[in-house]
Amino acid sequence: MSESCQLAAEDSRVVIAVDLDYFYAQCEEVRDLSIKNKPVVICVFSGRSEDSGAVSTANYIARSLGVKSGIPIRLAKRILREDSTAVFLPMDIEYYRIVSERIMEIIQSKGRKFEQTSIDEAYLDVTTEAGADYERAEMVGRSIKEGILTSEKMACSIGIGKNKLVAKMAVDSHKPNGFTVFSPGKVRSFLDPLPVGKLFGIGPKTEEKLRAMGIALVSELAKANPKTLSDHFGKNLGPTLREIANGEDNSPVVEKPIEQFSRIITLKKDAQTFDFKDVLAPLSSDLSEKLSSSNLNCKSIGIIAITNQLKIKTRSRTIPFPTQSGDEILKIASELFFAFFDEEKSVDGLKIRRAGIRIADLSPITTPKSGTLEDFV
DNA sequence: AATACCGGCGAGT
DNA sequence: TCATACTCGCCGGTATT
Numbered sequence: 263m264s265e266s267c268q269l270a271a272e273d274s275r276v277v278i279a280v281d282l283d284y285f286y287a288q289c290e291e292v293r294d295l296s297i298k299n300k301p302v303v304i305c306v307f308s309g310r311s312e313d314s315g316a317v318s319t320a321n322y323i324a325r326s327l328g329v330k331s332g333i334p335i336r337l338a339k340r341i342l343r344e345d346s347t348a349v350f351l352p353m354d355i356e357y358y359r360i361v362s363e364r365i366m367e368i369i370q371s372k373g374r375k376f377e378q379t380s381i382d383e384a385y386l387d388v389t390t391e392a393g394a395d396y397e398r399a400e401m402v403g404r405s406i407k408e409g410i411l412t413s414e415k416m417a418c419s420i421g422i423g424k425n426k427l428v429a430k431m432a433v434d435s436h437k438p439n440g441f442t443v444f445s446p447g448k449v450r451s452f453l454d455p456l457p458v459g460k461l462f463g464i465g466p467k468t469e470e471k472l473r474a475m476g477i478a479l480v481s482e483l484a485k486a487n488p489k490t491l492s493d494h495f496g497k498n499l500g501p502t503l504r505e506i507a508n509g510e511d512n513s514p515v516v517e518k519p520i521e522q523f524s525r526i527i528t529l530k531k532d533a534q535t536f537d538f539k540d541v542l543a544p545l546s547s548d549l550s551e552k553l554s555s556s557n558l559n560c561k562s563i564g565i566i567a568i569t570n571q572l573k574i575k576t577r578s579r580t581i582p583f584p585t586q587s588g589d590e591i592l593k594i595a596s597e598l599f600f601a602f603f604d605e606e607k608s609v610d611g612l613k614i615r616r617a618g619i620r621i622a623d624l625s626p627i628t629t630p631k632s633g634t635l636e637d638f639v
Numbered sequence: 640a641a642t643a644c645c646g647g648c649g650a651g652t
Numbered sequence: 653t654c655a656t657a658c659t660c661g662c663c664g665g666t667a668t669t
Contacts, residue, residue, distance in 0.1 A: 575647090
């Protein structure tokens, strides 16, 4: 191999990140073209009262007016009260899933190493296809963008880089309808001047902790004393923080098996206790159905309680025999809630706002082929 | 000492 | 009351072996 082909090992991959723009709201725009030039707000109504709940996402017209993910629906309506064209729609997750599945197939068809990380995001490692050649990787990226636009009439943003982290930083840097390439040589110059909070994986808490240590910029984090970082963030997270500041990420593009899932609902009213069966039975049966349709058992069953102070409390139990039974899940969850309330009953004013069930420690159900005893020998 | 389990926290879509 | 519904990962403490 000639000298000019030599690459640092860490620079030898090419990864494409695909992000579907304002996905839920765009799904609704495509379903009803007449709302495309209006503010569109996708709402999760909690059902406690008129317009209680939160905004899941909003299109860019709504965002430009200050409506963003997570704000109360009532606040969004207040912000848009003078815009009679504004559209508020309940989240239709089933529909978005169907659209997502079709789009993910398009992305997956463009490369052999594919990883979907959420309903609207995916990575493609095109090292094999592009031979670490960024021009060829760009062509793959363009063809993904065109494919999604042609077959689903949907805009997306594309980011290309030497690993998932850099591709993600690239895609996030230009949205919506972006197409951004951070070639290996350009990574430092892009990352260095950013505040650390802009790095994927560093949120408000970590940013504030770093700031208190005198580290505000990525360039500073990139050279920070490893010992100091480990002392403050632990032996795993500490080194990782320095790595992401340097644009390093060895994690492969691979489809990961699901590790856990949960169902949670908002109670009609905050309560010190509630009718376990009424609230938990639907959650249990949903979870049981999902286990069953995925041919999985779970060995860990847990509860989630969100208090009136919006603090998250959890309890969980490992059971001796894996199960997918809705009745079993309901029974354990009820016991955990009962014990939780018993434990917390002395806490003054503690009430539960939302209640949920989580299952984890999943294992595939091995269904032995009928009549082939030899398989067990 | 190594591993499992548990509850809290943080980050992200 | 204004504050959804998820998933993933790490941390530290404690229990188990």
